[in-house]
Amino acid sequence: MAKKSKSRKSSGTAGSKSFSQELSAHFSELSDNASRALERLADSDDPEALHDLRISLRSQRVLLGLFPRCRTLRKQRDHLGMAARLTGLDRDLEVAIGLAESLVNETKTGEQQLSFLTDKLSVSRKKLLTGLQDVRLPLVLSQVDRDWSKKLSNKRKSVLQSAARAQNRKFEKRVLITAADLQMTSPVADWHLLRLQVKRLRYWGEGFASVLTENQCRRIPALIALQQRLGLLHDFCLFESQFQQELILPEPWQQRLEKWQQNALADAAGMLQHLKMRW
Template sequence: MAFTESIIAQFRRLENALSQALLRLQDPTDTEALHDVRINLRRIRSLLRPLRGIPGVAQLDNAAASLGKLTTPIRDLEVLIAELARHQLEWQTNVRKTELQSRNLALASHPLLFRFPKLLHGWPKSFRRAKRRHAKRRVADRLSRQVKQLRLALADTHYDRHRLRLLIKRVRYAADTYPQFALVTPEAAACLKTAQSALGDWHDRFVWCRQAENQQDLWPLLPEWQEAQETTLERAEAELFALSRALNL
């Protein structure tokens, strides 16, 4: 029962944090609201994913994944706008700010944005009613498999770096969400954070280069982005090596 109640208590904290972030979406000057929505969605999914098999978990996890996918291009646009503003490209920035406003309006009226909080609020009640035999042991086993999967991916030099970035996020958030299982050492936890940040920097440049291929007004920045894409990937590879060592100590 203690394990069940600890999950529900954490879930309620995440529900509250997500609700606050969703409310902040109504403020067009809050440039971090969507980012915080996405972070809390990831944390909720990290809590839910090891519980799959329990009634109601898959439905809620899938809804969270759908909301995350819905917000991805909007967040990418926010990051691009910040980059264009840094380069003082006023026209390109303003064009994309107009597009961002349109996308935000569409998001605000999307049915999932209204349906998801209701699903979220009702889940603890169904979780309490569900049969949860050996739930703690099953969660521990699934989390252990996540870490093992990441170790194997890090050992494979040909493993897709986009997928690897997602694996690192998954293990990092799982370790934060279930600290009682001590999935990784403090050193490995720090390496997870650094590697995720480094791969995030590379991923941003990768996305920008892709966009510049089809958006002529971005061409002036393409050479710089291409060079930065290479240097950020080199840095990320060094961080991945450090992470691999930390996870295998």
Template sequence: MSQSKSGCKNAQAEFSRFAKPLVDEALAHAAQGEPSPDDFHKLRVALRRLRTLIWAWRPLLGRKFADLERAYLKRPAAAAGEARDWDIAISLLGDEQTKPDTERLQTARRDARARASSTLAAADLKHALREMLRRVNRELNTSPRRTPIKCLARERVRAARRALRKRMRRAQRANRGDYAPWHEVRKGAKRLRYLLEFFQPVLRRRESRRVKSLRRLQDRFGALNDAVATEHLLGQHREVFADAATADAALAALKRERKRRRRAARELLG
């Protein structure tokens, strides 16, 4: 489809075209009897992208409606994230001197996956996500005005870019031990990248070139977040180590890695 033709379509009618494939992808990974780490990861990504879509359409949906729908999507994503956190922790603790006790670690992983599977089952995603689509479409169809998809895309990309710049400035000013603003940079980069990917057919060509730099930013800040989250997780679960000395060595190694990744991420703040 040419850019001009796709740009003429109205945003209200286009929401489902973007959202339905993501709903189908989320359900495919949630439906596994015993979801693998990859299933949990891909489920989280699909739900995050859905949350970004609803944020993009928020001017047409209203803030209260959109924020409620986004909050619902965050809960199952967080459950899947808890299970995946243990796999990230394992990948970061490669040194023999810092490895957790294998049996205790596997028990912790199984427990986390069981909790995630239980939460996903209780959420009844198959029904809930399809109902969400119907609610959003009904809300959009009652809108008194039609908005060209090109106008919505450009407006929301500009808004996401402004928000990312503000987050980057906050991270620059943050205290050394305050990682919350750094995490917000990662989320802001992810949102802007998703929007550029969604709306690529109706955006100016130069916008697409920015995806590569956003991926780099997202990767650096994501690596930092993994180190921070793993340090916090294992600090709360020292019981997965054979003894206190091993736990102390692991946490010290994670602290060094966290500082190294913080320096690498800071280079991209300008």
């Protein structure tokens, strides 16, 4: 009997270690992806570099949320957040340029506005690269990777699983509260708040899918679809407001953007209703 008990304990420990190693390896992969994206960012011909960098940084910050009381990891998370915030303007400009290109193709007007945005991105990109050097992002990525692995090394799977599921439930509650009274006629700002809550829940679910409940995992595809629609709505509204003092939008652009916003809002409202019914 003693041997059997010892065998079960050994098996559990091995499984826990394997799971910790899996999370550690995933985090290291995100660090590597961020480092490669940072190198590619210097090449202005790579349209996916900034997107890949932001995804990796966001995913890492989500994972670090598993240990909110750890001062070291909380500090590293803040450093990653600082780097991510530096990329915000360039991200908005890249999205704006993509929209402007579509609008030029559809309306046959607005070449001057597109040229303005392209020149603005060129100037902003130089500032971004300097800023990322100033925050020493490669060093931060290396340090946070080491600290994350160290923190995981003595954690059992049951503890990690319980923490991940509990935090997922908190994010779910925030989504439901934010979405409770939303209507098609609600202010766009309210839909933006929902987008932020859905995004947090979506990335948490993706990061810890292997230890979440079946129902929690089942919602992830619907959350992804909803976030994408809410993201489109946000991009359309941001495009109109962000550069309004510098950029006069042609009338055909305004008409097309309004139509796109209404379509994105209708799609998001339908997806949200479907998600509520299946929650």
